[in-house]
Amino acid sequence: MSEYILKTQALTKRYGSFAANDSISLTIRKGAIYGLVGRNGAGKTTFMKMICSLSKPTSGSFELCGETYPQLRRARTKIGNLIEAPGIYAGMSAYDNLKAKAKLYGTDDRKKIEAILETVGLANTGSKHAGSFSLGMRQRLGIGLALIGEPEVLVLDEPINGLDPTGVAEIRETIKRLNTERGMTVLISSHILSELAKLSTDYGFIDKGCLIKELSEQQLLDDCAEFVRLNVNDRQAAQGVLRRLGITEITDENGQLHLTDCMERTDEITEALVKGGIRVYEIAKQGIDLESYYLELIGKE
Amino acid sequence: MLGNISLDMFVMRKKKSSYVIALLMFGAAVVFSLIEKVTMSNGSEGADGTFISVFTSNVSSCCLFFGIFFVMFACTDLKNGYIKNVAGSVSSRMGYILSKETALAVYILLALAVNALGAVVGSTLFLNGIGDLDASDFIVYIAELYVLLLGFMSLIVFFVFLLRNSTGPMIIAVLLGTNLFGNTFYRLIAMLLAKADIEFNSNYISVSGQLASVRPGADGKDILVTFAVGAAYIVIFNFLTWCAMEKKDIA
Numbered sequence: 001m002s003e004y005i006l007k008t009q010a011l012t013k014r015y016g017s018f019a020a021n022d023s024i025s026l027t028i029r030k031g032a033i034y035g036l037v038g039r040n041g042a043g044k045t046t047f048m049k050m051i052c053s054l055s056k057p058t059s060g061s062f063e064l065c066g067e068t069y070p071q072l073r074r075a076r077t078k079i080g081n082l083i084e085a086p087g088i089y090a091g092m093s094a095y096d097n098l099k100a101k102a103k104l105y106g107t108d109d110r111k112k113i114e115a116i117l118e119t120v121g122l123a124n125t126g127s128k129h130a131g132s133f134s135l136g137m138r139q140r141l142g143i144g145l146a147l148i149g150e151p152e153v154l155v156l157d158e159p160i161n162g163l164d165p166t167g168v169a170e171i172r173e174t175i176k177r178l179n180t181e182r183g184m185t186v187l188i189s190s191h192i193l194s195e196l197a198k199l200s201t202d203y204g205f206i207d208k209g210c211l212i213k214e215l216s217e218q219q220l221l222d223d224c225a226e227f228v229r230l231n232v233n234d235r236q237a238a239q240g241v242l243r244r245l246g247i248t249e250i251t252d253e254n255g256q257l258h259l260t261d262c263m264e265r266t267d268e269i270t271e272a273l274v275k276g277g278i279r280v281y282e283i284a285k286q287g288i289d290l291e292s293y294y295l296e297l298i299g300k301e
Numbered sequence: 302m303l304g305n306i307s308l309d310m311f312v313m314r315k316k317k318s319s320y321v322i323a324l325l326m327f328g329a330a331v332v333f334s335l336i337e338k339v340t341m342s343n344g345s346e347g348a349d350g351t352f353i354s355v356f357t358s359n360v361s362s363c364c365l366f367f368g369i370f371f372v373m374f375a376c377t378d379l380k381n382g383y384i385k386n387v388a389g390s391v392s393s394r395m396g397y398i399l400s401k402e403t404a405l406a407v408y409i410l411l412a413l414a415v416n417a418l419g420a421v422v423g424s425t426l427f428l429n430g431i432g433d434l435d436a437s438d439f440i441v442y443i444a445e446l447y448v449l450l451l452g453f454m455s456l457i458v459f460f461v462f463l464l465r466n467s468t469g470p471m472i473i474a475v476l477l478g479t480n481l482f483g484n485t486f487y488r489l490i491a492m493l494l495a496k497a498d499i500e501f502n503s504n505y506i507s508v509s510g511q512l513a514s515v516r517p518g519a520d521g522k523d524i525l526v527t528f529a530v531g532a533a534y535i536v537i538f539n540f541l542t543w544c545a546m547e548k549k550d551i552a
Contacts, residue, residue, distance in 0.1 A: 053389040055550035076390050087382030092315055100315075101386055103307040145386050 002066065005030045005153055005185045006051065011060035013046050013209075020046040022209040023060065028153075028187060028202065033179050035200030036189040037294050043209040044189040045084060048157050051187070052081040065152055077105065080151035082159055086142025090131030094122045094141050097130055098148060105149040120144040120174060136167030143174060154178065156188045160195055168192075172199060197290040207298045226287030228266060230257040233279040241276040245269065258286075305391055305400035313374065313404050322370045323412055327419035329366075330359040334423025341428075352431040353439065356420040357516055360446060363416060364512050367409065367450060368474030371457040374408075375401055376467040384551055394546040398539075402451075402458060409450045413443065435518065442517035445527045449515060452508045452534025453477065459538040463545045477509040508534045 006028040013021040021043045028034045038044045049055035051064065053076055061068060067075040088097050098116055102108035117123045120140040125133070130141060139159055146154055156175070160168045172195065178184045190196045196203075203220055205213040215223065232238045235257055239250055242259065245268065249260040262269065266283055273280050288296070313319050334355045341350050378384040384397075391397045424430055456477070460470040476482040487504035494501050504510030511530050519527070 049550065052385075054385060073392055076392065079389070081385065081389060083385050085382055087378070087385045089312065089315070089377070089381060089383060091317065096311075096315060100308050100311050100383075103311050104304040104387060104390060106304050106307075149390070 002063075003029055004063075005032075006062065006064050006187070008051075008062040009060055011047070011050060011062055012058050013043075013050060013055065014058040019209045021050070021057075024206070024209075024211045025060075026204050026211055026214050028185060030152075030185055031179070031183050032202045033175070033186045033188065033200050034202045034204060035196040036187060036204050036206060037191075037193060037196060037290070038189070038206035039191060039298075042206045044206060045157050046209075047206070048081070048083055048155050048187065048189065052079060052083065052155055054081075054083065077149055078152040079155060080146030080149065080153070081155040081157075082139075082142040082146045083155070083157045086138050086145065088130045088138060088141055088145070091129055093127045094125045094130055094133075094137075094144070095127075097141060098144055101145050101148045107149060116144045116147050119147065119178070121170060134167075136163050136170065139163060139167070139171060140174065143171070147178070150182075152185060154184050154186045156186065158190055159188065160190055160192060168195060175199060193290040193294060203290075205294060205297050212297055220290070220293070224288045224290070224293050226260075226263055226285055228259040228262055228269070229282070229284050229286045230259060230269070230280070231255075231282035232257070232273065233281070237276065238273055238278050241272050241278065242269065245272055302391075302396045302400060305387070305396060306403050308387070309400050309404035310407065312377070313408060316374070316377070318370060318373050319408065322366050323415045325366055326359070326363045326412055326416050327422075329363060330355060330416055330419025331423040331426070333359045333362075334420065334427040337424075338427040350424075350428040351433075352420050352424040352428075353434060353517055355424050355428070356417060357442075359416055359420060360413070361513055363412075364450075364453065364480075364509070365475060365478035367412065367453065368457060368478035369471065370408070370412075371405060371454050372461060372467055372470045372474050374405060375458045375461040376470070379461070379465055380467065388551045395539075395543045398458065398462065398542055398546060402454060402539075405454050405458075406451060409447060409454065413446065413450075438517045441524060442515070442519075445515050445519075445524060445531070446512075448528055448531030448535075449508055449512050452531040452538070453512060455535045455538035455542070456508065459542040459545065462542055465549075480504075480509045480513040483507055483510045483513065506530055 004027045009025050010023040011021055011025070012019060012023050024047060036044050036047065046055065050057050051062065053072060057069070064072060065075040065078045067073070089100065092100070094117060095113060098113045099108050102113055114123065120143050122137060122140055122144060130138065133141065143156070143159065160171050163171065175186055175188065176199065179186055188196065188199065201217050203215055204211055230238065235252060238257060242250055247259055247262050251258045263285060266285065270280055270283055337350055337355055378387065388394065388397055421431060457470055457474055460473050464470060483504040487502070487507060487510060490503050491501065505526065508530055511527050515527055
């Protein structure tokens with residue numbers, strides 16, 4: 001069995017001459033939480049729709065749960081999705097909404113449906129119509145609908161859009177729980193990158209329909225590595241002092257020294273520099289967050 | 302496919318409009334009985350005060366209700382986005398449509414039964430009861446009606462999935478359900494053809510025209526035309542729906 005649950009090869013979706021997705025080739029490991037990062041209109045939803053068989057690729061192919069597009073007979077039942085706003089029957093209760101979809105799979109067992117309601121925190125909604133639910137409750141019901149049929153892959157498109165901080169935290173915890181307890185692979189998109197950074201184990205950066213970078217959490221941490229920014233009167237002499245301390249990863253950028261792999265040694269560095277007769281104007285820890293990293297990638301200020 | 306039908310039947314059971322439309326049909330049948338009674342007491346021609354007279358008048362007028370319900374039901378998933386939960390899981394898009402049509406086909410049968418019940422109640426209350434009823438004529442008539450309503454449904458479902466909204470199909474449903482379209486457009490065609498010395502009533506081969514004019518005890522040729530029109534609409538519009546669904550993405 002492949003270690004990847006999804007592999008796309010030059011997946012392309014065109015609307016006339018406009019390429020919403022242009023030759024996207026990415027891989028998602030089993031059990032990963034894959035964060036698809038991109039601004040509005042970057043092509044995230046289009047990509048997800050193709051994976052969920054809601055939209056047909058113009059060219060390219062993909063392999064999902066061991067089956068290759070378009071032969072996705074079993075794979076179709078192994079994927080649950082929440083694309084854009086959750087699709088719910090407003091006049092039905094949360095239970096009935098789940099029961100309706102469960103009928104599609106022939107799994108409308110009361111206990112299973114109640115277990116999903118429990119998972120998404122809607123067990124106490126009774127016969128209340130979904131139309132009167134808050135935005136957060138609707139989103140959770142949308143995730144609940146995606147969980148019908150016990151999918152192996154969960155595709156969530158902007159699941160935290162418009163939610164208050166409590167709602168965001170609830171959704172985050174639900175996704176984490178599904179991933180750790182059930183080993184569910186999650187493909188999630190959001191433009192709230194700080195939230196994505198709290199969840200994802202892998203990242204795909206997408207812009208103007210193209211995948212511009214794909215990397216793991218560790219690679220991202222390395223890429224976004226924090227550094228110590230040092231502003232001194234004599235950079236040449238300071239570098240000598242730092243080398244004697246065993247700090248070798250020093251770069252001189254815009255009149256400042258950037259030091260990596262010495263985050264916990266700022267006190268020691270300051271002391272050594274002062275003892276070496278160097279004036280320290282500023283010493284500060286600095287790093288870039290996911291948002292800055294993404295903006296750097298797409299070349300925006 | 303069976304799971305999909307089960308889903309649609311469940312949704313139909315849960316929709317208030319399913320019951321409201323059926324109740325309206327029942328009420329209309331009772332009202333028609335009353336109208337029939339008044340018409341008879343005025344000595345007007347064409348009113349014979351029988352169950353079959355009430356039923357046929359009511360069914361023709363209820364085509365509007367059927368049309369409205371077809372749009373409401375077929376449109377629900379598109380409007381609320383539920384289609385995104387389902388369409389990706391089914392092996393063929395047409396399976397998704399056919400399951401909706403199956404649910405609607407069951408509804409048509411039930412609604413015809415409700416119509417009949419309303420006509421029985423109305424004719425018992427205000428007229429002379431069921432009276433003499435030629436069972437074989439009535440069964441053929443019901444079969445004709447059923448095929449025509451399935452054709453009408455196929456047409457409405459096609460427009461729902463082509464236009465992906467409810468406004469356009471609703472206008473079409475009203476125009477066809479009330480036969481307004483037939484009374485204007487087809488008459489216009491007939492007038493134009495008459496100028497070329499061609500006598501042809503295109504309303505005769507339209508599903509709305511047939512629904513407005515189908516009556517029990519028709520002759521063999523008319524029955525054949527009725528079945529042919531219904532069947533043609535079912536085949537043509539389902540094929541067109543298949544084309545529309547296979548080509549388009551789910552929004």
